[in-house]
Amino acid sequence: MSIFAATPPATASGALARLMRSDGRRISSLGSLLLMAPFFLLMGFVFVWPIVNLLAISVLEPQPTFDNYGRVLSNPVYALVLMRTLWIAVLVTGLTLLFSYPVAYAMTRAKGPTLVLITACVLLPFWSSVLVRTAAWAVLLQRNGLVNQGLQWFGLTSEPVRLLYTQGAVVVAMTHVLMPFMILPIYGALRNISPDYMRAAAVLGASRSRAFREVMLPLSLPGVLSGSILVFLTALGFFVTPALLGSPQEMMIATLVSQQIRETLDWPFAAALVGVLTLFVSLIAVIFSKAVRFDRLMGGRE
Amino acid sequence: MKADAPRVASGANITIDGLAKRFGQVTAVDHFSVDIAAGEFLALLGPSGSGKTTVLMSIAGFEFPTEGSIRIGGEDVTYTPANRRNLGMVFQKYTLFPHLSVLDNVAFPLKMRGVSKPERHKRAEAALATVRLAGYGSRMPNQLSGGQQQRVALARAIVYHPRVLLMDEPLSALDKNLREEMQLEIKRLHSELGITVVFVTHDQAEALTMANRVAVLKDGRIQQIGPAPELYERPANLFTAGFIGEMNFLPGRLAAAGKTPSIKLDAGPEWRLPAAALIDTPSPGQSVVATVRPERVSLGSEGAAGAIPVRVQDVVYAGAAVLLIGVADCGTELRARLSGVSEVADLRPGDMAHLVVPPEAVLLYAGAAAA
Numbered sequence: 294m295s296i297f298a299a300t301p302p303a304t305a306s307g308a309l310a311r312l313m314r315s316d317g318r319r320i321s322s323l324g325s326l327l328l329m330a331p332f333f334l335l336m337g338f339v340f341v342w343p344i345v346n347l348l349a350i351s352v353l354e355p356q357p358t359f360d361n362y363g364r365v366l367s368n369p370v371y372a373l374v375l376m377r378t379l380w381i382a383v384l385v386t387g388l389t390l391l392f393s394y395p396v397a398y399a400m401t402r403a404k405g406p407t408l409v410l411i412t413a414c415v416l417l418p419f420w421s422s423v424l425v426r427t428a429a430w431a432v433l434l435q436r437n438g439l440v441n442q443g444l445q446w447f448g449l450t451s452e453p454v455r456l457l458y459t460q461g462a463v464v465v466a467m468t469h470v471l472m473p474f475m476i477l478p479i480y481g482a483l484r485n486i487s488p489d490y491m492r493a494a495a496v497l498g499a500s501r502s503r504a505f506r507e508v509m510l511p512l513s514l515p516g517v518l519s520g521s522i523l524v525f526l527t528a529l530g531f532f533v534t535p536a537l538l539g540s541p542q543e544m545m546i547a548t549l550v551s552q553q554i555r556e557t558l559d560w561p562f563a564a565a566l567v568g569v570l571t572l573f574v575s576l577i578a579v580i581f582s583k584a585v586r587f588d589r590l591m592g593g594r595e
Numbered sequence: 596m597k598a599d600a601p602r603v604a605s606g607a608n609i610t611i612d613g614l615a616k617r618f619g620q621v622t623a624v625d626h627f628s629v630d631i632a633a634g635e636f637l638a639l640l641g642p643s644g645s646g647k648t649t650v651l652m653s654i655a656g657f658e659f660p661t662e663g664s665i666r667i668g669g670e671d672v673t674y675t676p677a678n679r680r681n682l683g684m685v686f687q688k689y690t691l692f693p694h695l696s697v698l699d700n701v702a703f704p705l706k707m708r709g710v711s712k713p714e715r716h717k718r719a720e721a722a723l724a725t726v727r728l729a730g731y732g733s734r735m736p737n738q739l740s741g742g743q744q745q746r747v748a749l750a751r752a753i754v755y756h757p758r759v760l761l762m763d764e765p766l767s768a769l770d771k772n773l774r775e776e777m778q779l780e781i782k783r784l785h786s787e788l789g790i791t792v793v794f795v796t797h798d799q800a801e802a803l804t805m806a807n808r809v810a811v812l813k814d815g816r817i818q819q820i821g822p823a824p825e826l827y828e829r830p831a832n833l834f835t836a837g838f839i840g841e842m843n844f845l846p847g848r849l850a851a852a853g854k855t856p857s858i859k860l861d862a863g864p865e866w867r868l869p870a871a872a873l874i875d876t877p878s879p880g881q882s883v884v885a886t887v888r889p890e891r892v893s894l895g896s897e898g899a900a901g902a903i904p905v906r907v908q909d910v911v912y913a914g915a916a917v918l919l920i921g922v923a924d925c926g927t928e929l930r931a932r933l934s935g936v937s938e939v940a941d942l943r944p945g946d947m948a949h950l951v952v953p954p955e956a957v958l959l960y961a962g963a964a965a966a
Contacts, residue, residue, distance in 0.1 A: 487690070489686055490690055503707065
C-alpha cells in the first residue's frame with residue numbers, strides 16, 4: 294500500500310503530477326489506483342459495508358449495549374455450538390489433508406490422459422454448486438440410499454442405519470466439498486519441486502520413501518499450510534452442508550446464525566454471533582499467515 | 596561399504612561395455628564402450644543431444660540402458676538403483692535442499708547412511724572446510740552465491756568418500772571468472788582425493804583443461820577418446836576437427852598417395868605433405884579435406900610456394916592476436932590468427948593477401964567438408 298503511504302504532497306497539483314508519473318515500465322500510481330478501484334468498490338459495497346453494519350447492530354440494538362455478546366458467552370449452549378464448529382472444522386481440515394495429499398501427489402506423477410482424468414475429477418465437482426454436491430450426499434446417505442444398501446449387502450448391518458442428519462454426514466460431505474481447496478495448493482507446491490531434488494536425494498543414498506520424507510514432504514509444506522488455512526476458514530463458516538445434512542440438535546455456528554435471523558428474528562444476537570466468529574477467523578488467519586511467512590523464510594519458495 | 600571407513604585415496608575403475616539407450620524410435624546412445632581407470636578424470640564432451648548426459652545418467656542409475664553393462668569397481672551395477680550405488684554427483688543446478696541449512700545439506704548423505712548426528716556434523720564441517728566454506732554451515736542455501744552453492748554441492752558429494760564423482764555440467768550456470776575458479780577447485784579436489792571423476796560438459800575449453808582424457812560424442816557415439824593434446828593436435832575425424840578448437844577446412848583432390856602425398860586444393864596451390872598428414876587413406880583422385888589450425892597460418896609474400904591467395908574479408912583485433920578472415924577464389928573461407936599486429940596493419944577488407952601453411956601443420960581427411 295505504498296501509494297497511500299507516499300510522502301505528503303506539498304500541493305494538490307503536485308500530488309496529482311506525482312500520481313500520474315509513469316517511467317514507461319510501470320504504470321503510474323494513478324493508473325494502478327484506477328485499475329484497482331472497481332475491485333475495492335465492489336468489496337466495500339458487498340463485503341465491508343454489510344459486515345460493518347451487522348457488527349454495528351450487535352452493539353447498538355435495541356440500545357447501545359454489550360448484552361448480546363454477554364448472552365453468547367454466558368449461555369453454555371452457544372459456547373458449545375462454537376466449540377463444535379471449531380472441532381468439526383479441525384476434523385474436516387485433517388481429513389481433507391489426509392485424502393488430498395495422495396491425490397495431489399498422483400497428479401504430479403501422472404501424464405497425459407491420466408492427468409486429465411484426475412484433474413477433471415477434482416475440478417468438475419469444484420465447478421458445480423455446493424448445493425448440488427451436498428444434495429448428492431443426501432441421496433447417497435438417505436435411508437434407502439446407496440451407502441445403506443451397500444452396508445446391508447455386505448452384511449455389516451441388518452437394517453438401514455441413520456446416516457443422514459448426523460454430524461458424521463456433515464463431516465464426510467464437507468470433506469468432499471472442500472477437497473479441491475486442499476488439492477490445488479498442494480499440487481502447486483509439489484509441482485514446483487524440481488525433480489532434480491529427488492534425484493539428488495537418491496544419489497546421496499536416500500530410498501524413495503526416505504527421499505519423500507526428508508525432501509518432498511518438507512518442501513510441500515507451504516502448499517499444505519495454505520490449503521489447510523483455506524479449508525479450515527471455509528469450514529468454520531460453512532452453511533449449506535450443515536444445514537442440509539446436519540442434525541438440528543448439533544448445530545454449527547452458521548446454521549445458528551441463520552436460525553436466529555430467520556426464525557427468531559433476533560438480529561442483534563445473530564450479529565453478536567457473527568462478531569465472535571469474525572474475531573476467531575481473523576485471529577486464526579493472522580496466526581496462520583505468520584506461520585506461512587515463517588515457512589517461506591525457511592526457503593520453501595525462491 | 597562402511598560410511599565412516601578411513602579415507603581411501605583411490606577411486607574405482609568404471610567399465611562401460613556396449614551401452615545403448617533407445618527412447619522409442621530415438622537412439623540416444625549407441626555402442627558406447629569405455630574403460631575409465633581408477634582415479635582418472637574423464638570428460639564427456641559433445642553438443643546437446645549427443646548422448647553425453649544419457650551416459651552419465653546411466654552411470655548414476657537414473658536411466659537403465661537398453662543394452663550393455665556398467666561395472667564400477669568390478670561390480671555390475673547396470674540395473675542397481677541410484678541410492679545403492681554409493682556415487683557422488685554434482686548437478687547443473689545446485690540442487691541444495693532449500694529447507695535445510697548448509698551443514699544439514701552436507702550431512703544429508705551421512706544421515707542416509709545412519710551416521711550419528713554429532714559425527715555427521717563434524718564430518719560435514721570438515722567437508723565444508725575442504726571446499727573453503729568453513730563457518731558457512733548455519734546459513735541457508737539461498738543466502739549463498741551461485742559459486743558458493745555449487746561448492747556446497749561439491750562438499751555434499753564428497754563427504755561420504757564415494758569412489759566415483761559424477762558431474763553434470765556443474766559449472767555452466769556460473770559466470771566466467773567463477774567458472775575458472777571452480778575448475779581449479781575441482782582439479783585440486785580430484786588430485787587430493789584420488790577419486791574417479793566423470794565430467795559432462797559442452798564446453799571444450801573446460802574439457803581440455805580439466806580432464807586426463809576427453810571423449811567426444813556425437814549422435815550417441817564416441818567420435819574420439821584421448822588426452823587433450825591428442826584431440827587437438829590429431830583429431831580422428833572431421834567432426835572432432837571442427838568441434839575442438841577453430842579449424843580451417845580446405846577441400847581438394849588427392850593428386851598422389853605414397854610417402855609424400857600431394858593434394859590439389861580447390862583454392863589453387865598443390866601441396867606436398869608428409870605421410871603423417873594422412874589420417875584416412877584416400878586413393879588418388881578422391882576428394883579430400885585438408886585441415887589446418889588458424890594459429891598455424893601465416894602471412895606470406897606474393898608468389899611464396901604453396902601460398903593461397905585470398906581476398907581479405909575482415910581483420911578483427913583480438914588482443915593477443917589479430918584474426919584475418921579471407922575468402923579464396925573457390926569460395927572457401929580461411930582464417931588466420933596472426934600474432935604480429937604490424938604485418939596486417941595496412942590490410943583492409945577487399946585487399947589481396949597470401950596465406951602460407953607449413954606442411955607439417957596440415958592433416959588430411961577423406962571425404963568432403965560439411966558446409
